[in-house]
C-alpha cells in the first residue's frame with residue numbers, strides 16, 4: 001500500500017527525532033532507510049506502522065490521513081520484522097507464525113496459510129521445532145513468515161540482518177524482496193548494511209532526523225531484460 005509522511009516531526013523532551021520529514025513510498029516498492037545510529041530510521045518505521053504518532057504533520061495511508069481512530073485497523077495491515085527475531089521460546093515454529101492471527105477474526109484458513117508461509121521461507125520441515133533449535137537465520141525466516149500471516153499490505157523491517165553474518169543476511173534480504181513480489185506488499189527496511197540497501201529499489205538516507213539523500217536504483221540490466229525490453 002502507498003504510505004507517506006507529510007511534514008512529520010517527532011519530538012521527545014529535549015530532542016527532535018524527526019524534523020519536518022516528507023517521504024512518499026509508492027505501492028509495491030522496496031525502500032531502504034539508511035543513516036547512522038540515532039538518525040531516525042526506527043522512528044520512521046514506527047510512524048509508518050501506526051505504532052507511534054507524529055508530534056506534528058501527517059502519516060498518510062492509501063492517500064488518507066492516519067487518524068488515532070484508524071491506527072488499530074492500520075496496524076493489522078502491517079507486518080513487522082525485528083533485528084532480534086522476538087520469537088516466543090515456548091511455542092513451536094508453526095505456533096509462532098500463527099500467534100498474531102489467533103485472537104483475530106480472519107477470512108482465510110490460518111493454519112493453511114501458516115504452512116504455506118513456512119514453505120515459502122523454506123522451513124516447512126521444521127514446523128514443530130522450538131525456536132532455540134534453529135539457527136539465527138532460520139529464526140529470522142520464521143519471524144518473516146509470522147510478519148506475513150495477517151496478509152499485510154506493508155512489511156516493515158528494522159535491521160533484519162543486524163544479528164546475522166553477511167552471507168545469511170544476504171539470503172534474508174533476498175527472501176524479503178521475493179516475498180514482497182509474491183504477496184504484493186510494500187517493503188520498508190531500515191539497515192546499516194550497504195549491500196542490503198543496494199538490493200532495494202530506492203535508498204533514503206537520514207541524518208539527524210532529516211532526509212539528506214533519496215536515490216532511485218536502476219535494476220540490473222538482466223532484470224530489465226526479463227521485464228521485456230524496458231531498458232532505456
Ligand SMILES: Nc1ncnc2c1ncn2[C@@H]1O[C@H](COP(=O)(O)OP(=O)(O)OP(=O)(O)O)[C@@H](O)[C@H]1O
Pocket residue numbers: 012015016017035036037038039040041042043044190
Ligand atoms: N522513546 C524515546 N524517548 C526518547 N528519545 C527517543 C525515543 N525513541 C527514540 N528516541 C531518540 O530519537 C532519535 C532517533 O532514534 P531512532 O531509534 O529512530 O534512530 P535509528 O536511526 O533507528 O538508530 P539505530 O540505527 O541506532 O537503530 C534518537 O536520538 C533517539 O535517542
Ligand SMILES: [Mg+2]
Pocket residue numbers: 041042043158190
Ligand atoms: Mg533503529
